[in-house]
Amino acid sequence: MKMQALMALAQQACDASATLPFSVYSSVLEQRILNAPIAKPLLIFVLAGVKTLGPDGGVACPAGHFFFLSSTSGVDMRNIPGGDGYFAVLIELDYSDFHQFNGLRQQAGASVHGKMDDVLAKALQQFVEWSACAPAAIWHLRRKELLQLIYLSGHEGVASFVEPPGIAHRVHALVNGDVAGKWSVDRLASALAMSESTLRRKLQAEGVSLTDIVNRARLGHGLHLLQTTLAPIGRIAERCGYHSQSRFTSKFKDLFGVTPSELRKTRIRN
Incomplete structure (x- = not known):
């Protein structure tokens, strides 16, 4: 699915319901935000524009890419619009979503980021569509699916650096x-x-x-x-x-x- 179609689908879902397992962040002008708290592990799918992390914008995530961030007290970020503005789908995760990786953990990194392949993009589309009718009690099933696909695409770090909360x-x-x-x-x-x-x-x-x-x-x-x-x-x-x-x-x-x-x-x- 093209990014524009996925954007329209996500925005339509948000317009129709205030209770969803994801959020949409969008802007038409650049946003610079310091010390943004990440309360729980977070998946960010950038569908338009560019997102950067770090005080110097050292880690960049352009449209068609994703970020996975562990919980942290604060991170500096920029949301930079492109031709279609800036648009991202954010999915907050639970620590229990990572139980599927028990025994597979490696040394933790600062973040995981990469390109959305066709399979991951299709899974995100299904996640957004399915959210409109699925009860909250089973939202975790699709979150786990997204994490598993990211892991199997070569980003093993997604399994490793999320620790139980202090x-x-x-x-x-x-x-x-x-x-x-x-x-x-x-x-x-x-x-x-x-x-x-x-x-x-x-x-x-x-x-x-x-x-x-x-x-x-x-x-x-x-x-x-x-x-x-x-x-x-x-x-x-x-x-x-x-x-x-x-x-x-x-x-x-x-x-x-x-x-x-x-x-x-x-x-x-x-």
Whole structure:
């Protein structure tokens, strides 16, 4: 399937349903985003334009290629439009999706990227089409299929460098499930079935603070909403737990190097 047809199919699915096992990120102007948090392992299929990773844009993924990224606290990226703008399909993975590779793990790398062959492109098309009718309980089956195809195409690294999440990622996942909620050490300790002192000690050992995790989860959700919806920025701020749009804007700018309104402008054709 040609990239333009796959783009149209993915966009049509997103327009028809708000609950899907994938997201679409698109822009008409270049986006530069610093410290973008990757909360869970992520597959990115670039269908138009170019995506680069790293402070110097050292790893490039043009249209017709894919990235696989492990969870990380932050990565610098650029989304560079081409003739059809920038368009990518993002699929967030679960750690259980990698159980199929038990016993096959090699030394972890920073990322896996490569070209989509015809089989992988066809599988992505089927994933998008199937998402419209498949129940959420079996979404993992198609995610595993995509990972298996990437592995069999010579990208064995996809099986190797995703490790079970540390305590910081577990906390992030909890906060991400209720980004507008009030998160305290006692609430998190109770959810994780551990004492407050143990939780503090584990977070300190990983070099992170609860405040930092909460802020990154909230702002990461805000980044996602800005990339996938046209909701008013004030409403997005509220959904992320910020009672003040100006405070949300300030925190967003500090972390990502761009304001919400500046990022919004990259998605709207004048």
